[in-house]
Amino acid sequence: MNVAVAGQKIVDTEVVVDPAKVVHLSEALGTDSAPDTALLIPFFAATAAGQDSVVGPLGLDLSRALQGGQAFEWHRPFRVGETVHLQVVVADLYEKRSTQVATVLAEFRGADGDLIQRQRILFIERGEP
């Protein structure tokens, strides 16, 4: 990983809650409650997805990286079609033996600045064999 991004904001942008993406999330869950759940688990979050915005700056090697955990703090569900402001910060990045660990924080706010949710994501990258 790129230790130079520790403590830095790596994403500061606006994104639209795309109805098609919400449908894909529902399909991935495949339950009666999926349409509600899909509005809690944003597709544009700081997961190992969004390779341009998170994987790139973090310098993750996807052949050795995994997600070790994820936390959500919900204030309200997303609304289909709304524009939200997303900020992602690399809160911590350290190496323990040959493994690197990064904690990434993501915060989503609505158009009027209201907090929608926060996420904390733990990325782990094993050392090269």
Added chain:
Amino acid sequence: MTDIAPTKLAPITRDQIQSYAEAVGDFNPVHFDVDFAKAAGLPDTVVHGPLTVAKITDVLVAQLGVEALLNIDVRLRAPVHPGDELTVEGAEYGVSVRKADGTVVATGVVITREADPRP
């Protein structure tokens, strides 16, 4: 203890993994390419970790309701592969998810709005 009835999930299919990838834009070959996964030392492709978290969240939504949920903090402890049968159940600290062979793949702390200790 989180009041969650044990819930056996339908095995995650490769189609669902594809849907999730299309939703989040994560087409890491470890989720699709068996040879790539094996080269990384895995027996098969792996389910996106956040999809497992989403599955846990979905069980909570189904049983507690969207409005009840304030916070979850999930630790992913073992890889999940397509076809794995997972069971989500309540635990003292929140929820636990295990495979049919007993392997715990995730544990999560759950805080509902009702139980929120903050003033």
